[in-house]
Amino acid sequence: MKVIKCKWFIPFLMLPFSMSLEGQNVMTSSPYSMFGIGELVHMNGTNVGMGSVSTAMRGKKLINMDNPAGLSGVDSCRLLAEIYAYAQYETYASRGNHNKALTGNFAGLSLAGRILPRWYAGAGLTPYSVVGYHFQTEQEVEGAPGNYYTSTFKGKGGFSKFHVSNAFLLHPSLSIGLNVGYIFGHMTCEEAQSEMSVSDEMDGNAWAFDWGVQYMRRLHEDVNLVLGATYSFATQMKFSKERTLTSNLYESSLEKNHVNQYLPQKFSVGASLEYPKTTYALDYLFTRYSRLESADNRILFVDSHELRAGFCFHPSGYSSQSVWKRMDYKLGACLSWPYCIRIKGQRGAAWRATAGLGFPLSTGQLNVSFYYDRLSYPGGAFQRGEAGLTVSITLSELFYHARL
Secondary structure: OEOOOOOOHHHHHHHHHHHHHOOHHHHOOOHHHHOOOOEEOOOOOOOHHHOOOOOOOOOOOOOOOOOHHHHHHOOOOEEEEEEEEEEEEEEEEEOOEEEEEEEEEEEEEEEEEEEEOOEEEEEEEEEEEEEEEEEEEEEEOOOOOOOEEEEEEEEEEEEEEEEEEEEEEEEOOEEEEEEEEEEEEEEEEEEEEOOEEEEEEEEEEEEEEEEEEEEEEEEEOOEEEEEEEEEEOOEEEEEEEEEEEEEOOOEEEOOOEEEEEEEOEEEEEEEEEEOOOEEEEEEEEEEEHHHOOOOOOOOOEOOEEEEEEEEEEOOOOOOOOOHHHOOEEEEEEEEEEOOOEOEOOEOOEEEEEEEEEEEEEOOEEEEEEEEEEEEEOHHHOOEEEEEEEEEEEEEEEEOEOOOO
């Protein structure tokens, strides 16, 4: 007999509408989100404390949308829902100039469960990329040494991704999955000099497809190995662009035109090793930014490489034991060359340290994670620091019940 409980289901369905209506400009204040389609978002609420490892992760309470093959690991008798939010404090420094900002927002919503004995499915709404910047630069007037003019750059917006995921357990040791996503959003970019400003309003949309696979093998009675891989196709994104010219004397809007941009191709491989009380995981991610087109000849997009490592200690105490013996304790680290641009022929390198706690709930789990991210370019051209907090809540309800 199938049993379905929906006491929290309707409120969760309402959240995507509020999330899509709230502007995603509050999710970053990075000046480098002005390039391309903004900064891509890599944020998994449950595993942020483990360095955001995901490629080879699976579990009864883990909704793994980064590798859809991992959905086959969720509790086969329950419907799971997860929502997560974050807040972060950002600091920027470049050639003696400093800036700081406090940002935060809801970051995602996911649902997952088993449909048939070997078929699992899920759906989610998450941010795909974000745009948010406001800064000024001074440039020397050509032909007039010692004279400078000031340019102000502002931008906001971002793109969201709604996706439906399917996972198929082909064999007790092999699972494959597919994400079908629709990416949509709006961004505004403005450049002002003296009494003249140029503003671009852009709406974009695209379909995206992600594949995933996981291979599970028991090495010992209590030791399990999982190997995983994902692949995301490069996809053309269509933009509708309208430019507005404004001065003290007039304001004019140019005719809308259509431009195209590519969403980058992505690939990842990973492995996790699970013992009775500990889990170790390692991911490598490659993002092919070099195919993106730049309207500014000073900007060169280059490919990105990222290495993530995570550790989790879970005492797995009985429900009668203290909460400290039933919690998950997580640590993680990440080393990356994440930025898709070069500054004066140099590219930046970043590192991230994370820690997290998983608190047991009667119907799920509450995860709280802390992270610190540091990005530096050689010669002090640019430095960024981020200290943040993410909170995710995973809830579950009995979905299938076998009558004895």
